[in-house]
Amino acid sequence: MARKAQPAAPAAQPAAPNRERPAEPERYQASREELLEYYRQMLLIRRFEEKAGQLYGLGLIGGFCHLYIGQEAVAVGLQSALEVGKDSVITGYRDHGHMLAYGIDPKVIMAELTGRAAGISKGKGGSMHMFSVDHKFYGGHGIVGAQVSLGAGLGFSHKYKGDGGVCLAYFGDGAANQGQVYESFNMAELWKLPIIFVIENNQYAMGTSVNRASAEDQLYRRGESFRIPGIQVDGMDVLAVRGAAERALEWTRGGKGPILLELKTYRYRGHSMSDPAKYRSRDEVQAVREKSDPIEGLKKAFAEAGITDDEIKAIDKEIKAVVNEAADFAEQSPEPDLSELHTDVLVGSY
């Protein structure tokens, strides 16, 4: 039986709390401006992804295209706590949302999806392989779980250089069963690397639900045997996510080594655009949307903060324009010149 996303139960205590643990996170007290910014970013991701889905349907985007709709609170809640250009982020193939949440221009992301020269990878990477070294956003990796070891390497480089940065490495509930994840946990704790391991548990690894694939389905516990503390977080509540990010950053910036966050979330769309999603019912998806949608959920805090409908409408309009502009740019930009076929294979000439 598939488990539904629910506001997370309070995280259970570990079996043997004989070592230091981070304090339980508190729901973040966001300012009015922060609330508006979270709304703006989550809406941008949602509308961007909806548009990407449309462009896919029109044949403008090819191959695999994994949409982030439903999971917006995770990227926005976590990355709003990071410092762009200092802290590094790395993720798997479902990467559009993480890029948008790090302030990367929607136009060059969309143009990459359509395989155009103006795309962030010059059209050579596509949906799953996008990078922005300036932002310290290191991809965009298509091999499930690879980004976890690579992320440990980014954490290693922060520590080696002493630059004060932390790496945020995202992976899914599916990747959580890859062996290299645990190899990386071991080294990260052994060497006290500044890395936040983030499991985005959207309940399904493609078509396989967590409890059909994971002997320990409480994924936040997966670090325990490496002495990595884990926290389970309601990934549908951006303020809960941001609160957890604060705790995780205190821990890692304090030199205490890695920490593991399990974000309970849900993707509304199929695994990729080619997934008919027959492994779950429409009712299940509908129930989550109605009860736990991250964007609608945030709106509940607006009245108290004195945010008006007009302000919300203005943001909706602005985002619509941004996304349309990105789509137009992505459609109208030329494809890469054929000479680009041979460039960037190697850096040097030999």
Next chain:
Amino acid sequence: MTIELKMPALSPTMEEGTIAKWLVKEGDAVKSGDILAEIETDKATMEYEAVDEGTITSLLVAEGTDGVKVGTVIATLAEEGEDAPAPAEAPKEAKPRDEAPADAAQKTGEAVQQPSDQKTEPEKESQSEVKQMETGARDLVAAAEAGGEGDVDADGPTETMTVREALRDAMAEEMRADDRVFVIGEEVAQYQGAYKVTQGLLDEFGEKRVIDTPITEYGFAGVGTGAAMGGLRPIVEFMTFNFAMQAIDHIINSAAKTNYMSGGQMRCPIVFRGPNGAAARVAAQHSQNFAPWYASVPGLIVIAPYSAADAKGLLKAAIRCEDPVVFLENELLYGHSFEVPTAEDYVLPIGKARIARPGKDVTLVSYSIGVGLALDAAKSLADEGIDAEVIDLRTLRPLDKATVLESLRKTNRMVVVEEGWPTCSIASEVMAICMDEGFDDLDAPVKRVTNIDVPMPYAANLEKAALVKVGDVIAAAKAVCYR
């Protein structure tokens, strides 16, 4: 009864060693399992244990003696209940015995059956029961010994140095020059390297830059690759490339493709290095040449040096390279000495082959330990009036086609020598290049001389049969010369 204690072979390819320290003295009673001495091989210092009980009657080789051949009697032991005889009159220095022993005829007989190693059997026969392990690997080493290094790619003074030392010096020099360079892998730090290649690096550079990992190839290859993406310059040592199969995903999917799929935005300057190819009697899972695998991947640089000079000059170039490099060493060559230029900062260009021996009648193309076979074969061919040119490819990707084709234009005949499988090999690639771009220069079909197309067997005779042989190189060279 007096038992002779003989210099043991403590590694498959050990020929001689140093008695670093005696832990017993004459007159001491010893029992099975007692440590008698510390013996230094080219790889490590090992403890030498007593097998029999008794009293040490004589120590025949003084502490600190170098070059004690395997099988030399180093001490004698009187068994319990027997009058300990007076210490034997014997020279207190290493002196291998070279009288023809009873079993020598048999061993020599075996050697005769191996056409390629008749003149290169490095070991004099001893009357020892401590026989050197039989292995085809020794034939490869013997060929390298006989073949030498050919022409060194530099002018100026040189010093004799093992491949192992050359590699270590290359890393140390680059680490001194660039703080971003670090070494990571299994046993690279405190153990001083499983094959002693990283010896001394921990002492000089400390644990921040010389990092022991758990046994976790996939993981630490990923950590290294991520660190390179994050702006560092990792040298990732695989204990052998056989184990890199666990990590090949990061080498290919993460390291090799990053620059391309980021549109040139994200660099991955990393060196994956370690021994590759057949070692001695370690059988199928530990004896494989991965050069063709990596050389097929765009985005990688693949280097496989033969000589110590090339090992040094090319490893330095690899560490400075902005691209990911797979640097394939050869365990059998680690202890082998060559001339290395003493010039400060000796760096060689990536992607350039070396003409190890100029010649005009036939071209022998090879890389790594195969170059030793080619050079050895060239010497024999010269005796028969065939002047062979030997090309050491050194870099396998990008491959120096120009040098290969230019040599073909001169000799019109080619044999490719490869310690590896024939199918989809570097030899296959060189042959395809000759067909494609050198067809009009060919006076005979190109031949390849490789290992046999089977997993590496364990049994000594089968292993010998599976490995590439000098005799076959000579035969192939004659065949393409129609002689």
